[in-house]
Amino acid sequence: MDLKQHINTDKLPAHVALIMDGNGRWAKQRGKERIFGHENGVEAVRDTVKAAADIGVQYLTLFAFSTENWCRPHLEVETLMDLLIQAIGNETPELHKNGVRLQAIGDLESLPELCREKLEEAIKLTANNTKLVVTVALSYSARWEIVNAAKKIAEKVASKTIHPDQIDEEMVHSVMETASLPDPDLLIRTSGELRLSNFLLWQVAYTELYFTPVYWPDFRRQHFFQAIIDYQRRERRFGKLDNKVAVTKNNF
Numbered sequence: 001m002d003l004k005q006h007i008n009t010d011k012l013p014a015h016v017a018l019i020m021d022g023n024g025r026w027a028k029q030r031g032k033e034r035i036f037g038h039e040n041g042v043e044a045v046r047d048t049v050k051a052a053a054d055i056g057v058q059y060l061t062l063f064a065f066s067t068e069n070w071c072r073p074h075l076e077v078e079t080l081m082d083l084l085i086q087a088i089g090n091e092t093p094e095l096h097k098n099g100v101r102l103q104a105i106g107d108l109e110s111l112p113e114l115c116r117e118k119l120e121e122a123i124k125l126t127a128n129n130t131k132l133v134v135t136v137a138l139s140y141s142a143r144w145e146i147v148n149a150a151k152k153i154a155e156k157v158a159s160k161t162i163h164p165d166q167i168d169e170e171m172v173h174s175v176m177e178t179a180s181l182p183d184p185d186l187l188i189r190t191s192g193e194l195r196l197s198n199f200l201l202w203q204v205a206y207t208e209l210y211f212t213p214v215y216w217p218d219f220r221r222q223h224f225f226q227a228i229i230d231y232q233r234r235e236r237r238f239g240k241l242d243n244k245v246a247v248t249k250n251n252f
């Protein structure tokens with residue numbers, strides 16, 4: 001049965017963020033090297049992007065490589081970068097054909113030159129697409145992003161472009177890596193770990209969190225739809241009272 005039929009298209013999350021975790025454990029279960037898990041993770045990315053476009057999600061943000069991931073063994077980092085270069089090269093024509101716009105956030109300067117070049121090519125090629133925006137977080141960490149945002153605002157104050165009183169949430173949003181994106185409505189993390197691991201910390205203030213034990217290489221369209229259905233059952237109040245609760249309170 002395709003879970004798609006249980007999704008209410010009027011109540012879709014506009015922005016879904018994804019922590020793709022469990023590649024290493026998936027490979028280990030099969031007696032293989034960790035990179036085998038990353039290689040198989042590409043298929044899960046393909047299926048998830050297609051599923052998101054299929055139901056009309058507008059923004060998908062993928063945590064592909066964290067600032068902390070640079071500390072993994074040299075061979076794993078190098079192979080992961082090669083895999084990203086390959087995946088961007090192979091997938092971009094199909095993404096473009098399907099109206100997907102590719103973006104990247106993170107310290108892109110720190111990526112190997114070829115990776116950066118391929119990424120820039122793909123970003124340029126897909127820049128006018130509007131069906132779905134896929135943002136890949138590469139060499140990204142939320143604290144790195146917040147520190148950079150603080151520096152940008154401090155420079156504006158130092159040059160007297162703004163007064164400290166003018167600093168508000170909107171201004172902070174405008175200097176974040178995700179300035180062009182709405183905050184995520186739903187964040188999915190695979191592999192059973194229950195943490196945010198330095199991903200989009202500012203942006204997830206009111207995001208619904210969904211954790212699944214499925215390892216990333218096994219994650220498919222049906223898992224994605226299951227997360228959306230779970231999200232649609234929840235009531236989002238953004239710290240406020242819902243109408244019913246408010247009426248009851250006023251009656252006393």
Ligand code: FPP
Pocket residue numbers: 020021022023024025026034038039041042045062063064065066069083084087088136191216
């Ligand atoms: C986490 O699993 C996964 C990563 C660090 C890499 C994710 C990268 C891909 C899925 C490659 C393709 C990406 C794109 C955008 C084309 P882990 O190694 O931390 O697994 P573990 O927790 O089981 O060790």
